[in-house]
Each structure stands twice: as C-alpha cells, then as structure tokens.
Amino acid sequence: xxxxxxxxxxxxxxxxxxxxxxxxxxxxxxxxxxxxxxxxxxxxxxxxxxxxxxxxxxxxxxxx
Numbered sequence: 001x002x003x004x005x006x007x008x009x010x011x012x013x014x015x016x017x018x019x020x021x022x023x024x025x026x027x028x029x030x031x032x033x034x035x036x037x038x039x040x041x042x043x044x045x046x047x048x049x050x051x052x053x054x055x056x057x058x059x060x061x062x063x064x
Contacts, residue, residue: 001032003025004036004037004038005037005039006038007021008040008042008059009041009042010042022038022052025050030051036051037055038052038054040056041057041058041059043055043057
C-alpha cells in the first residue's frame, strides 16, 4: 500500500509533531512493508530517511 502524509513541517525540522510523523512513516515501512511519502511545506529538497520519502510541497492552500 502507498501512504501519503501531508504536513507543514517534517523531519529534519526538530519538534515533537515532526518526530511523531516520521515515526509513523518509519513504522509503516518497517512493520508492514508499505511505501510512505511525507509531503511537507518546510522542505527545500527531496530526502529519504528510514525508508520514508520526504518531498517538498507548496504551502498555498489549493496545492496543499
């Protein structure tokens, strides 16, 4: 299954909610074998961490 999570901030931005979102994604990948992508307005470039893809997304309402 492919899972997409949209959020304002994500890993490597440091904070409680960012860590929870990353842990949810990592758990879905490692435990269930799903593909997980996190789309975040705080990213400047695409990253990969613990099997989770992190991609930048526009912060305007229509796109987000």
